[in-house]
Amino acid sequence: MDNLRKKAKELLESKSVDLVIGYENGTNGKARAVFIKDPEKTGKLIYDERCKQNLAVYLNKHEVKHYGRIAIVAPLMVMRSILVLISECQVKQENITVLGIGNDGSFLDFQSMEVVEKYISKIPLGNPEPDQVIIDKLNAMTMEERREFWQNELERCFKCYACRAACPMCYCLRCTVECNQPQWISAPAHPLGNLEWHQLRTMHLTGRCVSCGDCGRACPLNIPIHLLTMQQAEEAFHMFGVRAGTSMKADSALSTYKPDDKENFIL
Amino acid sequence: MIPEKKIIDRVALDKLYESLKAAGNKMFAPVFRNEQTNFEYNPAATEISYSHIQTTQSVKNTVFPKIENLFRFESSQKSVELVQIDFTKVPRVIVWNAHPCDAAAFSALDSVFNWDYVDEIYNARREKLVVIGMSCIRADENCFCTSVDLGPGAVKGSDILLTPLANGKFIAEILTDLGKSIADENASLFTASNGENKEEVLAKVEKQFSHEKVTENLKNGFENSFWHEFSLRCIGCGACAYVCPICTCFDIQDESKAGKGRRLRCWDSCGFGMFTLHTSGHNPREVQSQRWRQRLMHKFSYQPDRNEFIGCVGCGRCSRACPVDMNILEQLVELEKLEIAAK
Structure with a gap:
């Protein structure tokens, strides 16, 4: 947690990003999304099992996008969502800094989106x-x-x-x-x-x-x-043979044509 | 009429329910299903929940259903023929075991649906509606009825208000002529009151803010930056509006096939981006912060001004239903605290 807060603070202080999206303590014991511009407020950031919302939903929100460069607290599902959004030209790779969260809740300091891709490629994916x-x-x-x-x-x-x-x-x-x-x-x-x-x-x-x-x-x-x-x-x-959110390249099953696509679903 | 106070025990209460149901009334009572409690039509007496703090949905759909048939139409090449629906045939509905917040909300709906246009179908349903209320002996951190001039034992809107006592019996306050007729028809189920006091058992709901101060701040704070801050988290769904007992926004939809169809009134929400989108492409509420502002302004500024009621009964449903913790009570408390100079 301290590493996450430290990194978020550094990013805001050095003006590498304009906004940090993460989780904070909400009302009645809930965790919720928080939007931080002031480096001094990064102490609000938390990460625990209550942090389930997919924060990537905010990357396309008009008011949030308006801030510019964004660092986002990203457990696996958020990382994968970001890759889908990049592949579909909804967010620009250079505007997003991933504050990764490993499956054990630890902070992962990714240097680039390519490293995020590599990280995801090593994890077995599927439904919960x-x-x-x-x-x-x-x-x-x-x-x-x-x-x-x-x-x-x-x-x-x-x-x-x-x-x-x-x-x-x-x-x-x-x-x-x-x-x-x-x-x-x-x-x-x-x-x-x-x-x-x-x-x-x-x-x-x-x-x-x-x-x-x-x-x-x-x-x-x-x-x-x-x-x-x-x-x-x-x-x-x-x-x-494709899983969403594993690559920044457009490879969506239903919108990408490949000559070797299986056609056994055609009755 | 002068309110009367009687006592009814649990066995007799179930009998009263069954007798009203057997008389052909459509009973609308809370049932626990799918991990939440909601009102359903005509459940068995044994299925009714008396232990919940709040139902997920309100009872507004008894008079303002999620889909209302307004009329039917048949069109040919030359003309359109309208087929009116006979609203006099709507059934008598008895809302059973509604908390005081829900009962009080009907007067706000009455005001909206009779404000300038007198809404025929709403009034037809409303005239056939009976409300058997149930005081709250428990509340949670989302409840704030006492901050909007109501309370866990408020009688407003109920025809009969029940209050559960520690001994398993209920105080029955007979409040209207309609309530009295039900009590009289089932007189054998009630016993005389012995001075039982409902205040002793009611839930403690602390007053959390002054709605007058909130209204004042809203009037002076239309352009304030807090709207942006408050609403960044809001994802713009309609959950808050749909579970709200007072939200009444609707959309008109025509459904037809080969010229025959019907016109429907469907729930809508001012939180949706499309709600104010003009055909020109211009949207006066372009971003979510403006839509969230509209929601609070409508409830705590416009409605007190124009309709002389607060558009909120403090039931807390919107806070419980919100997927992203847009907690209305938290925001109202913050709004009250703001020091905004009067214009």
């Missing part, structure tokens, strides 16, 4: 174990059982779009659900509209989701929507 257990259970169901499960879960969605707002990869200025000329999917939060919305979001994130689970954590109604995009992350890996 507890989520994968539920996904396996769902996959073992019949299609009818699975449909019933999801209809029951999605029925109560009221379309507050916390899932979309929490996701670093949901950065479209105008989301498909808000296009009405033509209206691609139903906007109202009725069962069909909800099913369409979550299916659309899942497809749009296939091969881009880093399995951080923030969409599900953000849902005020405890709908486990993160299982949908996590399932697709595995699917994309099995079909195309």
Whole structure:
């Protein structure tokens, strides 16, 4: 923790960055995002098991982007999200300094984004174990059982779009659900509209989701929507051998054509 | 009417619930499901939660559902025919076991939906609504009803207000003619009060700020830099607005197929970037700090000014639902402390 605070302070003092995004103690025992410009305030930074929010979501936020060069406290999911955002030209590599956090919570002082790529390449990636257990259970169901499960879960969605707002990869200025000329999917939060919305979001994130689970954590109604995009992350890996957020180069499964792509999904 | 006080025990309370349900009323009562408590229509008496501090969602959807059918239409090449919905057929709904904050919120909704345009469907639902309230004997760190002129035993908005006593019985305050008619029809379930005092059992909710001072600071602080500071963390979802018992923003959607369709009123939120986006491309609330400011301004400045109520009942739902810890109580306390020169 001290190393993290020290590094953040140095970066701000030397004016190498304009803003540090990290975690601080929030209200009622929660941890939350903090935005630090003053080197003297870096003592607020914390990192522990409560720090689950994917802070990469702020890199595309207008007011945050406006600051310029940003250092960001980044456990694995945040690092991977940053690589996706760089590969999709949403943030500039030179504007981001990664204040890495290892799996054991220790501070990792990365000198460049290439080192971040190398670090990630050595870590076995996949969905968090507890989520994968539920996904396996769902996959073992019949299609009818699975449909019933999801209809029951999605029925109560009221379309507050916390899932979309929490996701670093949901950065479209105008989301498909808000296009009405033509209206691609139903906007109202009725069962069909909800099913369409979550299916659309899942497809749009296939091969881009880093399995951080923030969409599900953000849902005020405890709908486990993160299982949908996590399932697709595995699917994309099995079909195309690509995991999101492992490289700064654009290599997204559904938007990159390769002559040797497997085509065994075509019926 | 002059309020009356009676006593009802738990067995009789369940009987009262079942009898109201059997009489054809649509009961709306809290149930614990999916790791949270929410109001549901017509649960069994045994399913009802009496132990929760707060439900995740409010009870506003009884009068302002997340989707409301306004009318149907059929269009041909030459004309459009409107088919009105018979609003008189909406069912009688009894909100069962709502906390005083939720009960009080209905008067704010009444004011909004009758402010200039008198909203027919809202009023049709509201006229059929009965509120059986339940005083709070427990509160948590997100509750701040006493800072907005309410309290854990406030009677405002309830037709009958129940207060659970230590002996397992409930004080029943019969507050309106509607409440009295229910109590009279089920008179055998109630016993006479023996001077029980609800103040002894009510949750202790300390007053945390002066809403008058917050309003004053808001009036002078429109351009203040704290909006930017306060809202950097906000990710711009609608969770706070959707769980709020008073937020009433809506969007109109038409759904049609081959010329036949319906017009729907759906929940919306001033926190969304699209909410004020003009067709020209101009957006008067371009960034999230302006949208967050709007949320607090509306509740603590515009509504007190125009509608003479505070647009917040201190239920704390928005703080609990927020995925990024935008805690409204923390911000209101900070707002109160700010020294802003009057304009």
